[in-house]
Amino acid sequence: MKKVIYFCLLLIFMITVDIIGQSAGTLVHHDNIESEFVDARNVDVWLPEGYSGSEGKQFPVIYMQDGQNLFIADSANIGEEWGVDEAVTKLVKNRKIPEVIVVGIWNTPKRYQEYMPEKPFNSLSRKTKSGLKKKFGGIPVSDNYLKFMVDELKPFIDSVYRTKPDRQNTYAMGSSMGGLISIYALCEYPQFFRGAGCLSTHWVGDPDVEPHEVSEAFVTYLTESLPDPGGHLIYFDYGTASLDSIYQPHQHKIDRIMMDKGYRVGMDWMTKKYDGHEHNEIYWRKRLEVPLIFLLEE
Numbered sequence: 001m002k003k004v005i006y007f008c009l010l011l012i013f014m015i016t017v018d019i020i021g022q023s024a025g026t027l028v029h030h031d032n033i034e035s036e037f038v039d040a041r042n043v044d045v046w047l048p049e050g051y052s053g054s055e056g057k058q059f060p061v062i063y064m065q066d067g068q069n070l071f072i073a074d075s076a077n078i079g080e081e082w083g084v085d086e087a088v089t090k091l092v093k094n095r096k097i098p099e100v101i102v103v104g105i106w107n108t109p110k111r112y113q114e115y116m117p118e119k120p121f122n123s124l125s126r127k128t129k130s131g132l133k134k135k136f137g138g139i140p141v142s143d144n145y146l147k148f149m150v151d152e153l154k155p156f157i158d159s160v161y162r163t164k165p166d167r168q169n170t171y172a173m174g175s176s177m178g179g180l181i182s183i184y185a186l187c188e189y190p191q192f193f194r195g196a197g198c199l200s201t202h203w204v205g206d207p208d209v210e211p212h213e214v215s216e217a218f219v220t221y222l223t224e225s226l227p228d229p230g231g232h233l234i235y236f237d238y239g240t241a242s243l244d245s246i247y248q249p250h251q252h253k254i255d256r257i258m259m260d261k262g263y264r265v266g267m268d269w270m271t272k273k274y275d276g277h278e279h280n281e282i283y284w285r286k287r288l289e290v291p292l293i294f295l296l297e298e
Helices: 002-015 084-093 111-115 118-122 126-136 142-160 177-188 211-225 242-246 248-260 281-287 289-296
Strands: 017-021 026-033 041-047 061-064 101-105 170-175 195-199 233-239 269-274
Touching: 041 084, 061 142, 084 101, 084 289, 101 142, 111 142, 111 177, 118 126, 118 211, 126 211, 142 177, 170 177, 170 289, 177 195, 177 211, 177 233, 195 289, 211 248, 233 242, 233 248, 233 289, 242 248, 248 269, 269 281, 269 289, 281 289
Parallel strands: 061 101, 061 170, 170 195, 195 233, 233 269
Antiparallel strands: 017 026, 026 041, 041 101
């Protein structure tokens, strides 16, 4: 039955493909993709400039959250894109990273429920869970979101595009809640993901609903669930303005866990602070090259 569902899913992907010209590389848009696990959504696949001219060559893959904000300003939430295609192209030309495929997974109205890691959420007090559920319209469904990523989306990407499908060449990245689901993906599926890039990671859940209890839940979860150091790469950062201004003490808790677990600064883990940076795509675009180099540098 599962194979039948996957075959139908594959047909949907193939029927809805649409090629969009980009200033750098090529963007392939897959519209309204159905899933057995979560609500339908769009997915963009960006192919680097060398993809079309290198028959047989395979490429690493980054799975990025909030896909509508990555490549095209017109589809971005605040009219500002990350400029992922320009950043990757520049780094490739400067021989900083290899060419890489970027899969942009669009969010849905259930963004919070899909991106809030379930296991840390389930460890919260009843009062805090109730407050977060009321604030964001439901309980997390992030375990199903990860099943969509690894059981449906990744097999499709690997079957249609020339990827390097192994763990060593597969990464997750996102900002804010997208940072949370990216580190959750690495912890829950360490056999699939080599690295996670987490920008302005939203450790607080919501600043109005017991933020320290929420970040402590992540401390407990990461203490128990982080893969052993040496085989994975993890990047965190935060700014000091707007919403990012509250992150520092919470990130410091996570940094302590990374050190206690034996992760080596600059080798398999990095946390960066950016003075004056705010919580939006303008500032994530400014510093995107740093996690790309950290994760992909050969």
